[in-house]
Structures are given as C-alpha cells and as structure tokens.
Amino acid sequence: MVIEVRLYATLRRYKPSIPHGVLTLDLPEAVSVAELVEQLEIDPVEVHMVMVNGTSSDFGRMLADGDRVGFFPAVGGG
Amino acid sequence: MPGKEELSLELLAAGRMPERYQRNKGTIGIDGQIRLLKAKVAIVGAGGLGGTVIELLARVGVGCLRVIDGDAFAVHNLNRQLLSTEQNQGKNKAYAAAARVALINQDVRVEPVPYMLQADNAEKLLQDVDVIVDALDNVSARLLLNQAARRYGIPLVYAAIAGFTGQVMTIMPGDQGLERIYKKPTASDKGVEVMLGNPAGTPALAASLQVQEVVKILTGIGEPLRNKLLYFDTEINVFEILTLAE
Numbered sequence: 001m002v003i004e005v006r007l008y009a010t011l012r013r014y015k016p017s018i019p020h021g022v023l024t025l026d027l028p029e030a031v032s033v034a035e036l037v038e039q040l041e042i043d044p045v046e047v048h049m050v051m052v053n054g055t056s057s058d059f060g061r062m063l064a065d066g067d068r069v070g071f072f073p074a075v076g077g078g
Numbered sequence: 079m080p081g082k083e084e085l086s087l088e089l090l091a092a093g094r095m096p097e098r099y100q101r102n103k104g105t106i107g108i109d110g111q112i113r114l115l116k117a118k119v120a121i122v123g124a125g126g127l128g129g130t131v132i133e134l135l136a137r138v139g140v141g142c143l144r145v146i147d148g149d150a151f152a153v154h155n156l157n158r159q160l161l162s163t164e165q166n167q168g169k170n171k172a173y174a175a176a177a178r179v180a181l182i183n184q185d186v187r188v189e190p191v192p193y194m195l196q197a198d199n200a201e202k203l204l205q206d207v208d209v210i211v212d213a214l215d216n217v218s219a220r221l222l223l224n225q226a227a228r229r230y231g232i233p234l235v236y237a238a239i240a241g242f243t244g245q246v247m248t249i250m251p252g253d254q255g256l257e258r259i260y261k262k263p264t265a266s267d268k269g270v271e272v273m274l275g276n277p278a279g280t281p282a283l284a285a286s287l288q289v290q291e292v293v294k295i296l297t298g299i300g301e302p303l304r305n306k307l308l309y310f311d312t313e314i315n316v317f318e319i320l321t322l323a324e
Contacts, residue, residue, distance in 0.1 A: 008243070009242075009243045009270055009274070009311060010241075010273060010274065021314075048260060048261055049320075054319075055321040056258055056321065056322045057323065058261075072309070073269065074260060074268075074270060075238045075269045075270060075271065076215065076216060076220070076268050076271060077215055077281075078125055078126055078237070078238060078239065
C-alpha cells in the first residue's frame with residue numbers, strides 16, 4: 001500500500017532530510033492515521049489537523065492505497 | 079450638513095462613484111460600495127492581523143469598524159503590526175486604530191473598544207455587526223469568539239499565522255468551525271508561533287485574504303472560503319485549499 005505523507009510547518013523537523021516534508025511510503029499492511037503517526041515517530045500531541053486527500057479527517061481513519069495524508073500543527077498567532 | 083459618509087452615499091445613490099473609490103468601481107461596483115459603506119464590521123484584535131485588516135477595510139470603504147483590543151503596543155510589535163509606531167508605544171491598540179483611520183478615510187467611523195472580548199461582554203460587542211474578523215492570538219479566545227459568532231448568527235472571518243505559515247477561513251452561521259482546526263487544548267493556549275515567531279509578511283498576507291473575505295461577504299460578490307481552509311506555507315511555496323468535513 002503506497003501512501004503520500006506531507007508534513008507541514010514545524011512537523012517537517014521530524015524528517016529534516018526529506019525535501020518539503022513530502023514522503024512516499026510503501027507499507028506492507030493497512031494502517032490507521034494514528035499508527036502512521038507512530039511509525040513516523042511524530043509526537044501526536046503536535047498534530048492538530050489531519051487531512052486525507054485534502055479533506056479533514058482524524059486519527060481513527062484507516063488509510064487506503066494511494067491516500068495523501070497531511071499533518072498540521074496548531075497555528076494560532078495573530 | 080451631511081457627514082462625509084452621507085455625501086459619498088448621496089453620490090453613490092445618484093449612480094456616481096466618489097473619486098476616492100474610483101479604483102474600487104470595476105470590481106466592487108456602485109451597489110457593492112453602498113453595501114460596504116453601510117456595513118459594520120467588528121475586528122477582534124488590532125495586532126499583526128488586525129492592523130492590516132483595519133487599514134484595508136478603511137481604504138476599501140467599510141463604513142463602521144468596531145475595533146476590540148485591550149492591549150497596548152510594545153517594542154516587539156514593531157516588526158509587523160501596522161498600527162504600531164515608535165511614537166505610540168504603551169498606547170492602546172484600539173485607540174491607535176481610530177487615530178490611523180482618521181488619517182485615511184473620513185467616511186469610516188471607528189468605534190474603539192479598549193478592553194478584551196470576554197464571555198460576559200460578547201453579546202454587547204458583537205450582536206449588531208454584519209461580519210466579525212478574528213484577529214486574535216490565542217486559541218481559547220478564538221474558540222470563545224467562534225461560539226459567540228455562532229450564537230448571534232454572524233459570519234466570522236478567521237485567520238491565524240506562525241512563521242511563514244498562515245490559514246484563513248470564513249465561518250458562516252451553522253458551518254463547521256474552529257473546533258475542527260483546534261482539536262485539543264494546547265498547553266500554552268498558543269500554536270507553533272511560539273517557536274516560529276511572526277515575521278512581517280505573514281500577518282499582512284493572511285490579513286489581506288481576510289479582507290477579501292469580508293468584502294465578498296458584504297457585497298455578495300464571489301465565493302467566500304466557506305468550509306474551506308486556505309493554508310499557505312510560503313517557505314516552500316505551498317497554497318492549498320483544504321476541505322473541512324461535515
């Protein structure tokens with residue numbers, strides 16, 4: 001199962017060697033968003049928005065082949 | 079003797095665009111300009127986002143701006159907050175907005191509110207406005223504002239920034255709101271701006287997008303960013319429209 005992961009803003013520092021925080025992963029079995037966050041060794045507390053294929057989702061979502069997943073931190077400044 | 083705003087409205091009613099709005103004509107039109115001049119918009123927060131929102135709404139010709147901010151300018155505001163100057167340090171931001179707008183457009187009346195929005199004053203400060211602009215800088219106040227906008231049935235134009243990043247959305251009464259964006263309380267009540275700061279261009283960019291939303295809502299022109307979050311990260315040249323699910 002191939003999925004694309006995009007890390008936004010401060011979450012890119014978890015994968016500093018990956019250009020623009022865009023990773024393509026080939027996973028042996030289906031995973032949830034929460035399991036993907038764990039595999040990427042990202043602190044889930046830092047993830048506020050999850051987007052799957054451009055639409056908001058959550059940690060319980062099971063991912064499918066070809067999904068594009070975006071992880072966003074909280075942005076609150078003004 | 080009619081006030082300046084009334085003179086502009088008289089001209090517009092006769093089908094003539096006042097000279098100061100000539101460059102609005104092709105996009106906003108006579109009817110749109112009348113709607114803007116008759117509108118009342120609350121801007122909650124007069125810092126990085128709010129300063130630019132106020133400046134642009136005054137120039138485009140929104141007739142009444144209620145500016146709500148209990149904070150005073152500090153030196154570290156000078157890098158980005160349009161209303162801050164070396165001369166008005168320590169002065170209240172809402173009053174600074176009124177002084178600035180008086181230099182720009184006499185059609186525009188500013189109602190400065192030199193204290194913070196709270197649960198117990200939200201009704202008085204918000205219920206009579208046409209649009210609310212969220213230019214706050216902490217999560218709990220944003221959620222409070224979203225709840226108040228929903229309660230009083232008023233469109234809310236949200237933006238938040240951090241570093242090179244920003245996000246903008248219009249929340250109409252009954253729409254999905256900020257609970258979709260801030261799912262968990264943050265320890266500091268802030269976001270990653272604590273780490274990244276706010277350089278000058280980011281609030282100006284996000285605020286400009288908020289102003290476009292306000293103009294669209296008030297005039298009925300175009301499509302507001304409704305249930306759609308415009309997210310930008312100019313560090314890597316990303317502009318995306320994300321959909322908030324039901």
